[in-house]
Amino acid sequence: MITHQDSMHILLVDDDEDDRAFFSEAIQELKMNNKLTLLKDGNDLMDYLILPEIKLPHVLFLDLNMPGKTGIECLKEIRADTRFKDVSIAIYSTSSSEKDIEDTFIGGANIYIKKPNDFSKLKKVIKEVVNMNWQFHTSGLNIETFFFSV
Amino acid sequence: MKILGLYKNSQVFKIALAIAILVVCFIGSVFYSQMKKLDATVALIANSNKTQLELEKLLSVISVYETNLRSYIITKDESYIQDRFLSRGKIEESIQNLKELTANDTLANNDINRLQILIENRFKLFRQTLLIAKSKNAVPLDLNEKLLESSHVTQVMKAFVTKIIFSESAKTKFQNDNHQFELRDSIITAFLLVLISLLILWLSFNKMNVDIAELKKANDKLKLLNESYNTAEMTANLGHWMVNLTSDTYSFSDNLFRLMGVAPNAFEPNLENSVKYIHPDDVEQVTKLHMDSLVNRQYTSTIFRYLTAKGELKYIMGVGSFTKNGAGDLIKIGVNYDITSQYKKTLELEKNNKELQYINKELEAFNNIVSHDLQEPLRKIQMFISRLEEKEFEVLSMQGKDYFSKVRATANRMQNLLIDLVDYSRTIKGDKVFSDTDLNAVLNEIMHDLSTNIEEKKAVVNVGNLPIIKAIPFQIKQLFINLISNALKYSKEGTHPEINISSLTITEKEMQDYKISNKEDYYKIVVSDNGIGFKQEYAEKIFLLFKRLETDAKYSGTGLGLAICSRIVDNHKGFIKVKGEPGVGAEFYIFIPKGDLL
Numbered sequence: 001m002i003t004h005q006d007s008m009h010i011l012l013v014d015d016d017e018d019d020r021a022f023f024s025e026a027i028q029e030l031k032m033n034n035k036l037t038l039l040k041d042g043n044d045l046m047d048y049l050i051l052p053e054i055k056l057p058h059v060l061f062l063d064l065n066m067p068g069k070t071g072i073e074c075l076k077e078i079r080a081d082t083r084f085k086d087v088s089i090a091i092y093s094t095s096s097s098e099k100d101i102e103d104t105f106i107g108g109a110n111i112y113i114k115k116p117n118d119f120s121k122l123k124k125v126i127k128e129v130v131n132m133n134w135q136f137h138t139s140g141l142n143i144e145t146f147f148f149s150v
Numbered sequence: 151m152k153i154l155g156l157y158k159n160s161q162v163f164k165i166a167l168a169i170a171i172l173v174v175c176f177i178g179s180v181f182y183s184q185m186k187k188l189d190a191t192v193a194l195i196a197n198s199n200k201t202q203l204e205l206e207k208l209l210s211v212i213s214v215y216e217t218n219l220r221s222y223i224i225t226k227d228e229s230y231i232q233d234r235f236l237s238r239g240k241i242e243e244s245i246q247n248l249k250e251l252t253a254n255d256t257l258a259n260n261d262i263n264r265l266q267i268l269i270e271n272r273f274k275l276f277r278q279t280l281l282i283a284k285s286k287n288a289v290p291l292d293l294n295e296k297l298l299e300s301s302h303v304t305q306v307m308k309a310f311v312t313k314i315i316f317s318e319s320a321k322t323k324f325q326n327d328n329h330q331f332e333l334r335d336s337i338i339t340a341f342l343l344v345l346i347s348l349l350i351l352w353l354s355f356n357k358m359n360v361d362i363a364e365l366k367k368a369n370d371k372l373k374l375l376n377e378s379y380n381t382a383e384m385t386a387n388l389g390h391w392m393v394n395l396t397s398d399t400y401s402f403s404d405n406l407f408r409l410m411g412v413a414p415n416a417f418e419p420n421l422e423n424s425v426k427y428i429h430p431d432d433v434e435q436v437t438k439l440h441m442d443s444l445v446n447r448q449y450t451s452t453i454f455r456y457l458t459a460k461g462e463l464k465y466i467m468g469v470g471s472f473t474k475n476g477a478g479d480l481i482k483i484g485v486n487y488d489i490t491s492q493y494k495k496t497l498e499l500e501k502n503n504k505e506l507q508y509i510n511k512e513l514e515a516f517n518n519i520v521s522h523d524l525q526e527p528l529r530k531i532q533m534f535i536s537r538l539e540e541k542e543f544e545v546l547s548m549q550g551k552d553y554f555s556k557v558r559a560t561a562n563r564m565q566n567l568l569i570d571l572v573d574y575s576r577t578i579k580g581d582k583v584f585s586d587t588d589l590n591a592v593l594n595e596i597m598h599d600l601s602t603n604i605e606e607k608k609a610v611v612n613v614g615n616l617p618i619i620k621a622i623p624f625q626i627k628q629l630f631i632n633l634i635s636n637a638l639k640y641s642k643e644g645t646h647p648e649i650n651i652s653s654l655t656i657t658e659k660e661m662q663d664y665k666i667s668n669k670e671d672y673y674k675i676v677v678s679d680n681g682i683g684f685k686q687e688y689a690e691k692i693f694l695l696f697k698r699l700e701t702d703a704k705y706s707g708t709g710l711g712l713a714i715c716s717r718i719v720d721n722h723k724g725f726i727k728v729k730g731e732p733g734v735g736a737e738f739y740i741f742i743p744k745g746d747l748l
Contacts, residue, residue, distance in 0.1 A: 018530055022537075065522070094526045117532035117565065119540060 009035045010130060011057035013045045013074070014092065015066040019115065023061070026123045032130065042069025046077060049084065056087055059130060062109070064093040064100055072103055079108035088134045096147075105146050110138055113148045163357055170350045177343045184336040191329040198322040201251045201258065205311050205318075208244045208265075212272065216304060219276060223283045223293070231280065241269060261314050268307045275300045380404055387488035391419065395444065396479035400424075409466070409488055411458025429455035429463070440470070444482065447472050453489070465493040513575070521572040528568065532561050563708075570710035573628055577717040587623045589616035589630075589675070593651060596630050600638075607638050607647050614652030617673050620745045621722055629718045630677070632711045633738055637679035639707065642733070650678045656741075664725065664741065671743060672724065678737040684730040692728065 012023050020038045027036050037057065039045050045062075046069065048054065060078075064071035071091065078084045091104045091112045101112050111129065116122045129148065137145070222230040245266050252258035279296040380403070383389055389406025393399070400421065404414035410427040417423045421440070425433055432454035443450045449471045456464040470484035535558050546554060593613045597604070604611060611634065619626070634649060641647035654676055656669040666672060684692065693716035696709035715738075719726040724742040 016530075018533070022533055025537075094529060095522055097521070115529060117529040117536075119533055119536040122533070 007033070007035060008059070008130065009037070009055055009057045010059050010061070011037045011039065011045075011048075012061040012092070013039045013042065013066070013071070014061070014063040015041050016063070019063070022119065022122060023126070026119065026126050030123055030127055032127075034130065041066045042071065042074040045069070045074055049078070056084065059088045059090055061090050061092040061113075064091060064095060064104070072100075072107060075104060075107040075109055088138075090129055090148075101147055102143070105143055109146075110134065110141070111148050112146055163353075166353070167350070170346065170353075174343065174346055174350065177339060177346065181336065181339045181343055184332060184339055188329065188332050188336060191325050191332060194325045195322050195329065197251050198318045198325065201248060202315050202318050202322075204244050204248045204251065205265075205315050208241065208248075208269075209308060209311050211240050211244070212269070212304065212307065215276060216300070219279060219283075220297075222280075223297075241273075245269070258314070258318070261310075261317075265307070265310060265314065268303070268310060272300070272303050272307055275303055384408070388485055390483065390485045391424075392484075393421075393482045394475070394479050395482065406486060409464065409486060410456055411460055411462060411464075427456050427458060429457045431455075436468070443470060447480075450484075453493075463490075464488055465490045517572070517575045520568055520575075525565070525568055528561060528564055532558075532565065535561060567708045567710070570708045570714065574710050574714045574717065577625060577628070577714055577721060582622050582721060584620045584622055586618050587621040587626055588618045589626070589653075592623070592627050593630060596627065596634060600631065600634060603635070603638055607641060609638055609641070609647035609649060611649045612651065614650070616651070616653050616675065619673055619742055621742065622718075625718045625721060629715050629740070632715050633677045636711055637677070637681055637736070640679075640681040640736075642680065642682055645680065648680045650676070652676055660739075664727075666741075672741045673744060675740040675742070676737060677740070678735060680735040683732045683734050683736050685732055686730055689728050689730060693726065 010027070012020060014020050014023070017040075020040070024036060024038065027034060035055075037048070039048055045060075049056070062071045062074060071093065075089060075091075078087065078089065088111075089109045091100075091109045092115060093100060093113075094115050096114045104112055111132075113125055113129065116125060125148065218230040221227070245262070248262045248265075249259065252262050275296065279293065279300055282293045282296055383403060383405035387405075387409070389403045389409045391400060391402045391406055393401075400419040402415075402419040402424070407414045407416055410424065412427075421437070425437060428436055436452060436454045439450050439452050442448075449469070451467075451469045453465065453467050456462075456466055458464065465488070467487040467489045468484060470482055473481050473483060475481050535554075538554070539558070543551065543554065590613070593616065597611065597613070630651070634651075637649045638647055652675070654674050656666060656672060656674050660666065660674075661669060693712050696713070716726055719740055719742065722742050724740065726741070727739040728736060729739075730736040
């Protein structure tokens with residue numbers, strides 16, 4: 001059982017370097033005492049997750065549109081593996097198309113975040129999502145609450 | 151009318167004719183027997199007359215003899231009693247005649263026999279008298295006695311002959327009376343015969359006339375039918391053919407020949423001749439289908455091509471089926487339609503359809519570019535702008551700050567434009583799934599979604615009681631979001647925006663203006679504001695794509711919002727109207743058909 005502790009592990013998978021930088025800066029500015037791991041694509045993610053020495057992330061921010069293994073494929077693989085059942089997955093994408101939202105909802109993601117176009121909003125989103133009561137959120141999950149709006 | 155009806159019934163007429171002929175035959179036979187009888191009577195009368203004549207002749211001959219004898223006795227002149235005196239040739243002849251004439255009448259025959267005896271007797275006396283007269287030593291007394299006796303015998307004979315003549319005459323009279331009577335009968339019979347014959351003739355003639363008229367009428371009808379059929383075939387571009395499977399004979403309609411590009415009856419209709427006009431590539435297929443059908447008697451349908459002598463290519467739809475004619479022969483009837491124009495149209499349509507599909511795919515790809523690929527860099531630009539604003543804004547000069555805010559505003563405007571473009575394209579394609587949509591719930595959601603915006607503008611939004619309509623939920627939501635956003639955007643400076651949304655009944659004038667036959671056919675939802683309004687002359691234009699009325703920078707429209715509204719209402723088979731007054735506000739009227747019209 002993952003609890004909300006100071007040493008919360010956050011993992012971001014995004015092929016866009018700038019977006020990884022924004023994310024990292026936001027975490028820094030939020031002064032959250034989190035462990036942040038940044039990965040650049042789906043293959044890296046799947047390789048990373050099976051490393052024996054790592055600590056599984058509490059929250060995985062997953063971009064959808066990536067070269068190699070896409071976010072959706074990663075989502076399906078992770079949700080098919082019981083070892084990762086406690087990992088909360090937040091989809092983190094530019095797209096807000098109904099199809100992507102529905103597919104990831106069905107695929108077992110916990111929340112869908114549309115990448116904000118304002119840095120302050122980004123900080124707000126990260127703060128809220130990281131501090132989210134996942135148990136509460138997941139128990140009342142439906143397609144309306146799935147899409148996170150700031 | 152009834153008689154005419156009977157006329158038309160051939161069966162009745164046949165029976166009547168048969169009866170009439172029987173009657174004529176009967177009357178004819180009666181007439182014949184009457185004529186025969188009449189003939190017999192006439193013969194009898196003639197016979198009787200002849201008998202009388204012969205008797206008279208006989209008497210006169212005897213009288214001549216007597217006179218001659220007397221003359222001889224007085225004059226002793228031999229010339230009176232020459233050879234003919236003793237010759238009885240004439241008498242014998244007359245007797246013979248009389249016997250023949252009375253051969254059928256025994257009574258008269260007896261009389262003649264008696265007469266013959268009397269004549270014999272008389273001639274005996276003649277001879278005796280003549281002998282006495284010739285004798286030189288004749289006694290005048292004897293002669294006188296003989297003459298007296300002769301005179302007496304003559305008297306008796308005359309009396310007898312007169313009696314016979316009388317009886318014959320009586321007989322003639324009776325026969326004559328009979329004859330008259332029979333003649334009258336015969337005349338009546340003959341008249342009847344003529345009358346009935348005339349009647350039959352008249353009836354037959356009439357019947358014939360009626361039949362001919364009917365035949366002519368039927369013929370005319372058939373002719374007309376044939377003509378109209380020919381015309382119909384020409385108009386419809388089709389021809390038909392028949393093959394009698396028993397006699398193996400083909401017949402083609404005029405227009406079938408024309409379809410093959412030749413004049414009607416240009417060649418003898420048969421399979422070999424017609425196959426020449428079929429496109430060489432199709433001959434085998436068509437012939438096989440036809441031949442197979444002759445065996446299995448199945449309905450056929452095929453599309454093939456005619457290649458006419460002029461090189462014209464025609465697409466033909468040919469169908470064939472089987473039936474039996476009046477004589478019980480199996481017939482295959484086929485109809486060939488010229489479907490060239492349809493076929494070409496279909497080809498063209500298919501081509502266009504493919505092009506359209508291609509264009510649609512392109513559009514979709516383009517749409518993806520707009521909605522995702524273009525938004526991605528734009529979002530990053532905005533992120534960097536927000537980073538700059540946070541960290542470096544203060545170090546900029548006044549002009550730098552001004553430029554910077556313009557960059558930010560332009561990036562925002564671009565973002566709005568992209569969002570609107572995506573929204574607009576979503577109204578064009580995509581699933582149009584209609585479901586019962588509670589507008590009250592939709593408006594509640596919108597109030598929530600737009601709450602920040604509403605609060606910012608210090609706007610008042612009044613929502614009346616709205617109906618549940620059959621709609622595409624996300625589109626109808628988009629419609630009201632756009633209208634309310636619009637009202638908020640184009641609000642008057644210094645005035646709190648007031649937006650009213652309500653469901654109203656359709657007025658008589660609207661029914662007239664928008665040709666609504668029943669006010670129950672549509673929902674009418676009104677969205678009104680107290681914003682800057684517009685001139686009524688632009689009422690139609692504002693729904694056009696990228697049509698903007700306000701060019702002032704503070705009104706940051708994309709020119710897509712109302713076009714999206716119009717599109718959505720269109721998708722719901724409804725229509726949207728607007729009334730505007732500069733400085734007063736705008737009223738949008740949305741007419742959405744109730745369930746049944748969709």
